[in-house]
Amino acid sequence: QSVLTQPPSVSGASGQRVTISCTGGSSNIGAGYDVHWYQQLPGTAPKLLIYGNTNRPSGVPDRFSGSKSGTSASLAITGLQAEDEADYYCQSYDSSLSGRVVFGGGTRLTVL
Amino acid sequence: EVQLLESGGGLVQPGGSLRLSCAASGFSFNSYAMSWVRQAPGKGLEWVSAISGSGTNTYYTDSVKGRFTISRDKSKNTLYLQMNSLRAEDTGFYFCAKDLYMGSGSNHDLIYDYWGQGTLVTVSS
Numbered sequence: 235q236s237v238l239t240q241p242p243s244v245s246g247a248s249g250q251r252v253t254i255s256c257t258g259g260s261s262n263i264g265a266g267y268d269v270h271w272y273q274q275l276p277g278t279a280p281k282l283l284i285y286g287n288t289n290r291p292s293g294v295p296d297r298f299s300g301s302k303s304g305t306s307a308s309l310a311i312t313g314l315q316a317e318d319e320a321d322y323y324c325q326s327y328d329s330s331l332s333g334r335v336v337f338g339g340g341t342r343l344t345v346l
Numbered sequence: 347e348v349q350l351l352e353s354g355g356g357l358v359q360p361g362g363s364l365r366l367s368c369a370a371s372g373f374s375f376n377s378y379a380m381s382w383v384r385q386a387p388g389k390g391l392e393w394v395s396a397i398s399g400s401g402t403n404t405y406y407t408d409s410v411k412g413r414f415t416i417s418r419d420k421s422k423n424t425l426y427l428q429m430n431s432l433r434a435e436d437t438g439f440y441f442c443a444k445d446l447y448m449g450s451g452s453n454h455d456l457i458y459d460y461w462g463q464g465t466l467v468t469v470s471s
Binding site for chain 2: 236270274279280281282285286323325331332333336339
């Protein structure tokens with residue numbers, strides 16, 4: 235059971251817009267800790283997609299954007315492409331117990 | 347070019363030990379915190395451990411405390427994870443990952459901009 239909750243799957247047609255939510259609580263996102271997003275293509279290592287809630291590393295298309303509000307964050311992908319089909323993970327920090335880095339359970343994006 | 351290359355994975359019996367290595371190149375290794383993140387087959391990502399650039403500060407997820415030890419050798423630009431008393435639930439791919447920002451001394455704001463390809467650890471009798 236992940237501290238950060240993501241939908242197991244989302245889907246969208248090519249060219250459409252999808253969003254992936256990441257819901258936390260008062261000891262992580264709600265406490266002000268930043269949220270970061272990773273894309274993991276099948277059989278590969280994760281890749282940093284969004285950091286500090288809204289920032290894109292160089293080389294990441296502006297079709298990807300992040301936002302954060304209250305105890306939740308979201309990843310939006312516009313102009314869906316077949317190559318976007320992957321697993322997406324949010325990450326933050328949780329201060330409960332002894333404190334630790336936490337990941338969401340992951341969301342599988344299917345491009346129809 | 348930043349490169350992270352893990353090694354040391356394999357099949358081990360429950361209760362056994364393994365030491366994972368992560369050879370780093372292409373950046374000032376001593377200046378960046380490093381972490382281990384694992385992924386059970388078909389499952390999500392789980393943070394395991396982190397170490398500051400200086401090696402002074404180490405952090406662990408509760409399930410591995412007392413069993414795993416993270417360390418780094420600046421002369422070899424290599425990150426390690428010594429894993430003892432291994433359990434079936436430790437099975438998975440282990441990735442090393444580099445922090446985005448130079449000089450981070452805590453695990454409050456780790457951001458992973460580079461990852462290795464992973465090494466598979468299988469704990470089974």
